[in-house]
Amino acid sequence: MTRHWNSLAFAGFAVLSLTSPAIGAGGPTLQQVKAKGFVQCGVSDGLQGFSNPDDAGNWSGIDVDVCRALAAAIFGDTNAVRFTPMTAKERFTGLQHGEVDLLSRNTTITMQRDVALNLEFTGVTYYDGQGFIVKKESGVTSANDLGGATVCTQTGTTTELNVADFFRVRGLEYKIVAFDKEAQAVEAYEQGRCDTYTTDQSGLFAIRLKLANPDAHLILPEIISKEPLGPAVRQGDDNWEDIVRWTLYAMVNAEELGVSSSNIDEMLKSENPEIRRLLGVEGSFGESLGLSNDWAVNIIRRVGNYGEIFDRNVGAGSPLKIERGYNKLWKEGGLQYAPPIR
Ligand SMILES: N[C@@H](CCC(=O)N[C@@H](CS)C(=O)NCC(=O)O)C(=O)O
Structure with a gap:
């Protein structure tokens, strides 16, 4: 996606004026995230399978794993993330006011939220109803x-x-x-x-x-x-939107290509061109996001592919035991379909 760093304003807040950033440096949100050393992620107050803290305050869930995958892509470290619990009512103002870098909180994509609230939704982590x-x-x-x-x-x-x-x-x-x-x-x-x-x-x-x-x-x-649930970011930083979008797509593509946290080292030696591009063995897709070319390797090794995160958080490997249903890959009759990395 093309980047244009026109001045932007949202909700009467900070006005940024950036022109021609160095190639590979990334947009303002990525630069701020790198400078502070962690991703600030807006999550639910506690919803098992999606975002839920244990007694020691460790968060888990499919929405939490999206945040951890981002931290892995940017820092190679799934702990480089902090969680802000938000009620359903306060989540959008929290994002608009910059309290969090993204919202990953069982949030349905709707036209009003996308258009009138000046948000961008970056994909569907879970097709719900x-x-x-x-x-x-x-x-x-x-x-x-x-x-x-x-x-x-x-x-x-x-x-x-x-x-x-x-x-x-x-x-x-x-x-x-x-x-x-x-x-x-x-x-x-x-x-x-x-x-x-x-x-x-x-x-x-x-x-x-x-x-x-x-x-x-x-x-x-x-x-x-229809409740298509997905992460949301503020409008106006195309690079950050791309990073969040392609982090999810990398996990879905990894599942489709049979790349998982358990076979990632073997897969790094694969001759399959699609796997080589996903894992940064060929091409410079990571750099085009302002990240390193092994960004997806870090996601898959440390968090897993989409199937792995579905299974352990909400699916057969979790107490919820929800069937994949609409969340199966498109090749298996479901709706999960990620555009190719090429
Ligand atoms: N997907 C719906 C509902 C999201 C929602 O807030 N659901 C409730 C009930 S499942 C929830 O997350 N509760 C946990 C909390 O408030 O922290 C939406 O985006 O409006």
Whole structure:
């Protein structure tokens, strides 16, 4: 993508004026990140499988791994990253105001967020959709049985409009109760103050594990919306947007090419031209981002390919055990498709 360093302004904030940076130096965000020595990553308040701190404060999850992959690409060190927990409501202003370098927080790409909030989404880490959870004792087995229900959810999310659309289209009555924090909404649901809790289906899997008796709850089969979740950056720094975008693409391409954290040394000797370009054995794709040419080697060795991060965080190798579904590679009938590195 072409870079043009016109002066930029966002939300009445810093106005940067950079002309003709040295080739390979990268844009302002990369330069600031390199100068401070770490990536500042906006994550959730805690959502298992996506971004969740353990008792010692170590973060894990698929969104966290995107941040770690960036740190690996830039610094060759997955620990060169700091996490800022953000509620759903405060995440976009936090990014716009420069509190974080990127948002990697189960955030749905929507036109309004992309266009009106002056953000850029850099790809889809997880194709999701909104669902409902109910208590089995309610006897409800389909979302179509929810007429008259009280629905709990979280403010500042895509969920409220999806619910409104769902009930409106069916001509059903409902009452929504929205909380600032997920924990409050889930508590209200558990205490019976609402009949159902609604959010991204992946989130429902994570939340069910935290309920006192997970088996007493049913995730309804209907998916009522498209929730393509992905990282977001501020508009105006094309180089940073490219780095975040190609970090994800490198992980997806690595899976497609059969390159993983366990065979990376062998793969460095591969004669396959696509693998050689991905791993920087040929070409200078890393330098074109302002990084070193082994940027993708650092990602794959230290974090893994897309399949590895899906599996250990949300898939078969995790407590959530979510099927790959739409998140399979395109060659296996899914939607995960990364443009080529060439
Ligand atoms: N993908 C939706 C929902 C995102 C969202 O905030 N989900 C809640 C429920 S899964 C969440 O992340 N809660 C954890 C938290 O607030 O830290 C959006 O972008 O609006």
